[in-house]
Amino acid sequence: MYHPLSTMPTVVVVGAGVAGLCAALQAARSGAKCVLVEKNGICGGTLSAAGIACPGLFFGWEGRQVIGGIGWELVSDTLKTCNTPVPDFTGFTAENFWRFQVEVEPFVFTALCERKLREAGVELHYHTMLAAVSRLKGGWKITLCGKDGLYDRSAEILIDCTGDANAVHQAGFPLSVPRECQPGTYSGFCSGYDPDKVDYVALKEAYLKAEARGEILPADLGWGSGFSPLFLLRRGTNANHVNGINGCDSEGRTRMEVAGRESLLRVYRFLKRNPGFERLRMDCAMECGVRESRTIIGEERVTAEEYRSGKVWPETIAQALYPMDLHDATQGIIKVDLPRGVVPTVPRGALIPAGSSGLIAAGRIIASDRLANAALRIQAVCMATGQAAGALAALSAERHCEPKDLPYAVLREELLAHRVILPENGEMASPAGGREECRA
Numbered sequence: 397m398y399h400p401l402s403t404m405p406t407v408v409v410v411g412a413g414v415a416g417l418c419a420a421l422q423a424a425r426s427g428a429k430c431v432l433v434e435k436n437g438i439c440g441g442t443l444s445a446a447g448i449a450c451p452g453l454f455f456g457w458e459g460r461q462v463i464g465g466i467g468w469e470l471v472s473d474t475l476k477t478c479n480t481p482v483p484d485f486t487g488f489t490a491e492n493f494w495r496f497q498v499e500v501e502p503f504v505f506t507a508l509c510e511r512k513l514r515e516a517g518v519e520l521h522y523h524t525m526l527a528a529v530s531r532l533k534g535g536w537k538i539t540l541c542g543k544d545g546l547y548d549r550s551a552e553i554l555i556d557c558t559g560d561a562n563a564v565h566q567a568g569f570p571l572s573v574p575r576e577c578q579p580g581t582y583s584g585f586c587s588g589y590d591p592d593k594v595d596y597v598a599l600k601e602a603y604l605k606a607e608a609r610g611e612i613l614p615a616d617l618g619w620g621s622g623f624s625p626l627f628l629l630r631r632g633t634n635a636n637h638v639n640g641i642n643g644c645d646s647e648g649r650t651r652m653e654v655a656g657r658e659s660l661l662r663v664y665r666f667l668k669r670n671p672g673f674e675r676l677r678m679d680c681a682m683e684c685g686v687r688e689s690r691t692i693i694g695e696e697r698v699t700a701e702e703y704r705s706g707k708v709w710p711e712t713i714a715q716a717l718y719p720m721d722l723h724d725a726t727q728g729i730i731k732v733d734l735p736r737g738v739v740p741t742v743p744r745g746a747l748i749p750a751g752s753s754g755l756i757a758a759g760r761i762i763a764s765d766r767l768a769n770a771a772l773r774i775q776a777v778c779m780a781t782g783q784a785a786g787a788l789a790a791l792s793a794e795r796h797c798e799p800k801d802l803p804y805a806v807l808r809e810e811l812l813a814h815r816v817i818l819p820e821n822g823e824m825a826s827p828a829g830g831r832e833e834c835r836a
Contacts, residue, residue: 406793407786408433408538408551410526413441414451414775415759415782416557417509418466422786423555424516426810428793430786431519431549433526433540436682439509441559443775444502447583447681448634451775452497455485456717457737463715465816467779473508474500490733493719529554529566534796536567536754553754553789553799557782560644560689561761569749571690574766578687578723579615579639582656584632584663588675591629595672599623602670612662615639621728627663632678634685636663639725644689656684687723687760687773694763695800696745703768704734708819709743711804713788714780715817716740722770732767741819742772744807747785748800754792756799758785780816787811 407423409416412434420432436445443449451471454463461468475482478501488496513520527546528539535552556563561571603623606612615637618624627635636659643652660680667673696709700720717739720732734740746763747756757763758781760773771777787810792799811818 406552407431407555407789408536408549408553409555409557409786410563411441411557411559411759412436412439412520413557413559413759413778414443414467415559415778415785416441416555417470417513418779418782419555419557419758419786419789420518421466421512421516422783422814423790424518424786425814426787426790428790429517429519431521431551432513433521433524435523435525437522438506438682439513440502440506442685443500444506445682446581446685447502447585448581448685449502449505450497450499451779453493453717453774454498454776455496456488456739459484459486459488461817462717462739463776463780463817465780465811465814466783467776469815470505470509470512470779471498471500474505477504477508490719490736526558526563526566529563531567531753552793552796553756555785555789556692556755556757556761557759557785559686559759559761561692561757562644564692564749564752564755564757564761567749567752567755569752569755570693572693572763573642573644573690574688576640576725577642577689578770579620579637579725580641580643580652580656580684580686581634581636582638582653582660582684583634583681584660585679585681586628586632586676588677589628589673591625591631593672594625594628596625599670603666606666612666613659615725616659616663619723619728620725632660632663636660637723637725638684642689643684643686648689649684652684652686656680688766688769691761691769692749692757692763694746694757695748695750696743696763698742698746698762698764698768698772700732700765700767703740703764703771704732704738706734706738706740708741711744711807712741712818713744713747713784713807713811714742714777715819716742716772716774716777716780718771718774718777720767720771722767739819740771742777742781742784744784744788744804745800747781747788753798756785756789758782783814783816784811787814
């Protein structure tokens with residue numbers, strides 16, 4: 397899997413979360429030599445390292461599929477390997493949407509992804525971070541930091557799938573940074589108790605006393621709401637808040653990881669001294685899950701109004717379905733549902749940093765306002781924008797043109813050929829054709 401350093405890639409993808417996986421696989425399948433760089437020793441990002449392994453939403457109204465392509469391939473292959481039947485996706489409503497996320501086994505998912513990367517010829521670099529980028533004539537000089545030091549690579553197209561726009565930042569392009577980010581979540585994995593036998597009334601009384609003494613905080617056992625059975629019912633997965641920290645850089649991520657484990661330690665100490673939790677065991681995810689840090693300023697920007705209206709962009713590259721689900725440190729969850737039947741879309745321009753050259757972004761960092769981003773950050777959508785970025789990068793590199801200038805008909809045809817689901821009534825920027833010249 398680890399190819400010789402002399403191999404000259406045409407596409408470098410930074411970040412092997414679900415967006416980066418799909419970007420690298422699509423770039424390679426579309427004919428590009430591709431390098432995939434990941435800071436951890438495992439791919440999957442939030443799904444694996446943060447322990448939130450329930451990607452969605454792939455299906456919605458009337459059980460209709462809205463996101464396909466590589467993302468659904470990875471999820472459905474994981475279900476097949478685990479002998480788990482594909483869920484029944486009928487009965488979807490705006491109120492029960494969360495039931496239509498698909499639980500997957502993280503180990504199986506990541507192992508299958510690594511096999512697919514190997515089969516596609518992607519050059520994978522774990523335990524490696526981006527140290528610097530600089531623009532060269534016709535490409536990028538990319539300095540990577542591995543365990544043995546720094547080394548340089550070059551590429552025609554750079555794709556930022558870091559989740560925090562680290563590559564776009566290092567390339568010198570401006571970013572949109574919220575004054576206060578959505579809280580993170582640090583998943584704990586609890587065992588040794590029966591959620592159905594917990595005396596929640598007595599436990600809440602004990603919690604209120606512990607909170608008054610400062611031994612536990614309102615965000616520790618719920619999403620900022622104080623005591624909640626959610627943490628215990630979910631056995632610690634995706635059920636707390638880590639507030640007031642922007643994890644876009646190493647300093648912020650360090651603070652977030654420490655704060656997250658402190659939160660879980662408070663929960664452990666509190667539960668352990670209560671009846672029914674004598675045999676409690678708690679493990680934790682490799683890292684804190686981040687909902688929001690910063691987004692690119694793109695050639696186009698998705699607003700909440702455009703998302704909720706289901707606007708079909710002239711150059712649509714992906715669909716979405718998740719409600720706008722903004723977590724707030726003081727107000728809990730601000731949820732804005734989609735009208736029945738509405739399927740939002742994502743434009744190509746939201747993946748391209750304004751004024752950039754040879755640079756694409758995918759995942760939760762695409763250009764959008766805060767409320768729209770609260771839906772676009774979801775794993776299935778990140779998979780879809782990642783795949784679009786990979787196709788756009790490979791085709792642009794093949795034609796030696798800017799990603800924004802590749803004829804949309806060419807990109808659309810490539811995406812459809814790889815089972816991406818796009819609206820049938822999307823306007824075409826140019827007539828369909830196999831090898832059109834790039835736009836001037």
